[in-house]
Structure formats: structure tokens, C-alpha cells
Amino acid sequence: MAIRVNGTEVASPDDARVSLLDHLREGLHLTGTKVGCNQGACGACTVLLDGQRVLSCLTLAVQADGREVTTIEGLAEGDGLHPLQGAFIEHDGFQCGYCTPGQICAASAMLRELAEGVPSYVTADLAQERILLSREEIRERMSGNLCRCGAHNGIVDAIFQVATEKAA
Amino acid sequence: MNPVSYQRASSLTEAVRMAGTSRLLGGGTNLVDLMRKGVERPSLLTDVTALSAAIEETEAGGLLIGAAARNSSVAAHPLVRTRYPMLSRAILAGASAQVRNMATVGGNLMQRTRCLYFADVAGSRCNKREPGSGCDAAGGFNRYHAIVGASSACTATHPSDMCVALAALDASVRIVGPAGERTVPLVDFHRLPSDRPELETVLEPGEVIEAVEIPASPFAARSGYRKVRDRASYAFALVSVAAELTLREGRIDEIRIAFGGIAPKPWRAYRAEAALRGSGPSGEAFLAAAALELADAAPLAGNAFKIELAKRTLGAVLTDLTGDDR
Ligand SMILES: Cc1cc2nc3c(=O)[nH]c(=O)nc-3n(C[C@H](O)[C@H](O)[C@H](O)COP(=O)(O)OP(=O)(O)OC[C@H]3O[C@@H](n4cnc5c(N)ncnc54)[C@H](O)[C@@H]3O)c2cc1C
Ligand code: FES
Ligand code: FES
Numbered sequence A: 001m002a003i004r005v006n007g008t009e010v011a012s013p014d015d016a017r018v019s020l021l022d023h024l025r026e027g028l029h030l031t032g033t034k035v036g037c038n039q040g041a042c043g044a045c046t047v048l049l050d051g052q053r054v055l056s057c058l059t060l061a062v063q064a065d066g067r068e069v070t071t072i073e074g075l076a077e078g079d080g081l082h083p084l085q086g087a088f089i090e091h092d093g094f095q096c097g098y099c100t101p102g103q104i105c106a107a108s109a110m111l112r113e114l115a116e117g118v119p120s121y122v123t124a125d126l127a128q129e130r131i132l133l134s135r136e137e138i139r140e141r142m143s144g145n146l147c148r149c150g151a152h153n154g155i156v157d158a159i160f161q162v163a164t165e166k167a168a
Numbered sequence B: 001m002n003p004v005s006y007q008r009a010s011s012l013t014e015a016v017r018m019a020g021t022s023r024l025l026g027g028g029t030n031l032v033d034l035m036r037k038g039v040e041r042p043s044l045l046t047d048v049t050a051l052s053a054a055i056e057e058t059e060a061g062g063l064l065i066g067a068a069a070r071n072s073s074v075a076a077h078p079l080v081r082t083r084y085p086m087l088s089r090a091i092l093a094g095a096s097a098q099v100r101n102m103a104t105v106g107g108n109l110m111q112r113t114r115c116l117y118f119a120d121v122a123g124s125r126c127n128k129r130e131p132g133s134g135c136d137a138a139g140g141f142n143r144y145h146a147i148v149g150a151s152s153a154c155t156a157t158h159p160s161d162m163c164v165a166l167a168a169l170d171a172s173v174r175i176v177g178p179a180g181e182r183t184v185p186l187v188d189f190h191r192l193p194s195d196r197p198e199l200e201t202v203l204e205p206g207e208v209i210e211a212v213e214i215p216a217s218p219f220a221a222r223s224g225y226r227k228v229r230d231r232a233s234y235a236f237a238l239v240s241v242a243a244e245l246t247l248r249e250g251r252i253d254e255i256r257i258a259f260g261g262i263a264p265k266p267w268r269a270y271r272a273e274a275a276l277r278g279s280g281p282s283g284e285a286f287l288a289a290a291a292l293e294l295a296d297a298a299p300l301a302g303n304a305f306k307i308e309l310a311k312r313t314l315g316a317v318l319t320d321l322t323g324d325d326r
Helices: A022-025 A083-090 A100-115 A137-139 A151-168 B012-019 B029-034 B071-076 B076-082 B085-092 B097-102 B105-110 B160-167 B272-277 B283-293 B305-321
Strands: A001-003 A010-013 A046-049 A052-055 A067-068 B005-008 B023-024 B044-047 B056-057 B061-068 B172-177 B179-186 B208-214 B223-228 B239-248 B252-261
Touching: A001 B283, A022 A046, A046 A100, A052 A100, A052 B097, A083 A100, A083 A151, A083 B179, A100 A137, A100 A151, A100 B097, B005 B105, B012 B044, B012 B172, B012 B208, B023 B029, B056 B076, B061 B076, B071 B085, B071 B097, B071 B105, B076 B085, B085 B160, B085 B223, B085 B239, B105 B160, B105 B208, B160 B239, B223 B305, B239 B305, B252 B272, B252 B305, B272 B283, B283 B305
Parallel strands: A001 A067, B005 B044, B023 B044
Antiparallel strands: A001 A010, A046 A052, A046 A067, B056 B061, B061 B208, B172 B179, B172 B208, B223 B239, B239 B252
């Protein structure tokens, strides 16, 4: 069996204990995805699995067999920046940058969820099909990604900008 | 982590056949974490995410949710959002978007406690992890622990938000095993610890959760889930309340209430419900009903605050649900 990582087929590890996170970093040398807590609590290891944001530290690599993984290295098309990457630079959405790949992968999936009308805990009326964009919505939807440098205000501004440009 | 092998079940029959000799794996958000910590040591995993993930109406007007449905899919489903908004809200109150995308309904039901001593293999005693070894939570950090339903052996809470809503919704769990199929009310699915805290549910070895069934509900308009925690998001509950009711001629007609965060299992508040049925909605009535429900509460050194917090949270939720703007 094989996993598709950023469009390329790679073998899954023989040892079923290997997490998708370790497989990406140690096996494939895709070190953009970061190890934070290694227990689901920080979001630094966020990648997209068949387009959905997931935690690669709590995913066994064998669970990704036959599926498509997108990491920060595969998010932008070509050599240019992904709009979120540009917005993070513009709005100081990071200091040390350790949480940033996870933040940006999570945010890219979050923008799609917003567009699809997926509700959050702070969505007032769950029956409504269109989500009213607000900073509160972004904060709640991004709560799975911690930033120990405290760049959250810049992160929210960056995502807000890309979300409004997208909607326009 | 111990060496482990991995296989996938392609059907329910196959899953039941494999269940007897292996550990089932849903999204892995709880099991993989506990394996890494050495709390769980399976040698063979059976991935059950290919079981039914369907969310469909039953003939009786209820909803059947396959065990492999992801928590995020359930919360975002149009039928859940419109008919059981309390369930959507409860799921969305739990974990993060990433975890909800991974977590399955079966795994959510079966997830284990977040008691720190349970997770600390190297340094702590825990009767749930190692029966008879003792409990370090009793004299330790027990802010998150139970105030009702616990025992001297164990005061750990069940951490699920989803299950609290399901308890209030009168949901039931469809189970399949070598001997056939059976259905258990969700409120009877989890066990209280007594002197056997390692037994957490009525699921027998070799049995597989197939689906969760929710009956039709007339409550959607007046239902809600509220979670109180140490930070605004991405934290387990200190106290949570799921409640739904109907009013008739200004009085409470039907009402169902469940608490999370205060007990070893989702805590259906039958006593409070009985006290409120037929009564006029008022802040005093709500607090009196909550006090009745928690009359036997036995708090530990670090969590006596939960009694007052649970009362006020129930009061706030019911005040909101009985308001004129509903
Ligand atoms: C950082 C973090 C924060 C969290 N915060 C919250 C929170 O605030 N609120 C909340 O409610 N939850 C929270 N969770 C817990 C999360 O909801 C659970 O981990 C998740 O629901 C488990 O589902 P899973 O599919 O990943 O289960 P797995 O980890 O795959 O499995 C868990 C258990 O279920 C068993 N199992 C799985 N499927 C079946 C089946 N079909 N039949 C029988 N047994 C089965 C497995 O054998 C295993 O014992 C959090 C988790 C993390 C990591
Ligand atoms: S490293 Fe995966 S959530 Fe922290
Ligand atoms: S930029 Fe340093 S952790 Fe977020």
C-alpha cells in the first residue's frame, strides 16, 4: 500500500507504530510539519488528509494508506506563496515560526469549512447555512492551534483578510 | 510504544470476527495517545473506520448514526443541526476541529478518562489502569474529578461532551457481537466504578459498536448545551449541561437534563427532571431542582466548587430555554 504525499506516492512504513508525523519528518524528510506536544494538544503537527485537517501525531502512518496527505510543503502551487502564507507575513502572524506550518494548514482547511457552511460552537444559529464571518468565529475554529509566542492576534488578522478576499 | 500489528475490517461481520483477538481502532485520537503513554498495550489493531458512517432517518422519525461517522460530520449534518441542535453544539464544544475530523462516534463513546494519574504510568497509582494499586487522585489534583457517582476506588470523570447530549436525547447504542445484536440505552452503556473502575462500559470483549440511534424529538426549539471550562475553547468540561424541554400553558411539560464533567458517566438528572415537570419556570425552581439532584454530592478537596457551578449552569441553561424569544 502507499500514501500520496503532496502528489507523490510514497510507501507506508512497515512498523505500524510509526505516526504519520514521524513518517513525514523522519522517513520522508518533510520537516515543515512540526512536533509539538505529540499528544494532540497543540496543533503544530496539523496536515490535510484527503483535504481535511487532522493531527499527524495521533494518526498512524498506516491509517493514511491509500489516502492523500498535504503538508505545508505542498500547500502552495508552484514556487509562489499560498495566500495564507503571504497574509501571515503581512500581519506578523508568527514570531519563532514553530507553530506556523500547523496554523496555515489548519487555516486553509478552515476557510473551506467556512465556505461550506460548517458551524462552530460560537455559531449562534446552527440551522443557518451561511456562516457570518467574525474574529470570534476564527478564534474558535483555530483553537486547536496554540502559539507559544502569542502571535494569535496577527494570525486572526491574516486569516480574516484571506477569508474576506475569498468571499469578495 | 509496544510493537503492534494493524489490519482493516472491511465489513461489520469482519470486524466482529476480528474483535475477539484485537483492539478496535477508530480515529485513534484516544487509543494512539494512550498506547504512546503505555496505558494501553494492544498487540493487534483492527481499523474499523470502514464500518458504516451513514447518518440517516429511521422509519420512526429518529436518526441512525453509524459508529464510523466522524464527530465533525455528525455536528455539521443538516438533520442534526435542525432537529438535534443540542447534539451539534455538544460535539462542537469538544476538542478541536482537527480532533473532531478524526474522532469517530464509536471511539467517542469508548474514550477513556482524562484523569492525569490514569495517564501517568511511570509515576502514579491508579485503580482503573492497574486494579488494586490505589488512587493518587483522591489526595492529589482532583479539580476535574467527579462529585457524584464515584467510589472510593475511583473518582475519574467520563470526558465526552457528545455523550452528555446523547444521554439527554434518550439515545441508544446498537452493539453486535458473536452472539448477535443488542441495543442498550446510552444511559446504561457506561458503568459507575464501584469497586471495579477498570470496567467502564457494558460492551463485552468481542463486541463492536455498530451505530447510535436517537429517537424523534419534539424539543429542538428549546434545547441547548453549555460547557464551562478553564479556557474558552479546546478544554475538557468542568461542568456541562445538556437540556431540552417543552412548555404547555406556561408550565414545563416534558424535560430532559444531563450533566457532563461531574460524574464517571454522562449524568442524566432524573431527580431534577421530576421536580421540574409540571412546574412554572423560575430561577428558584431551577436552583431547587439542581440542589435536589446534587443532594448526595461527595466532593473532594479540589472540586467542591463544582456543586455550585453545576447548579448555576443548569439555572442559566433553563432560564435561557424557557425565555420568550425561543
Ligand atoms: C487534545 C484533545 C482534546 C480533546 N478534548 C475533548 C473535549 O473537550 N470533549 C470531548 O468530548 N472529547 C475530547 N477529546 C476526546 C475525543 O473526543 C476522543 O478522543 C474521540 O472521540 C475518540 O474517538 P476515536 O475515533 O479517535 O477513538 P479511538 O482512539 O480510535 O478509540 C477509542 C476507543 O474506542 C474503541 N472503539 C473505537 N471504535 C469502536 C467501535 N466501533 N466499537 C467498539 N469500540 C470502538 C477503541 O477500541 C478504543 O478503546 C479530546 C481529545 C484530544 C486528543
Ligand atoms: S504535536 Fe500533534 S497536536 Fe501537538
Ligand atoms: S510563532 Fe512561535 S509558537 Fe507560534
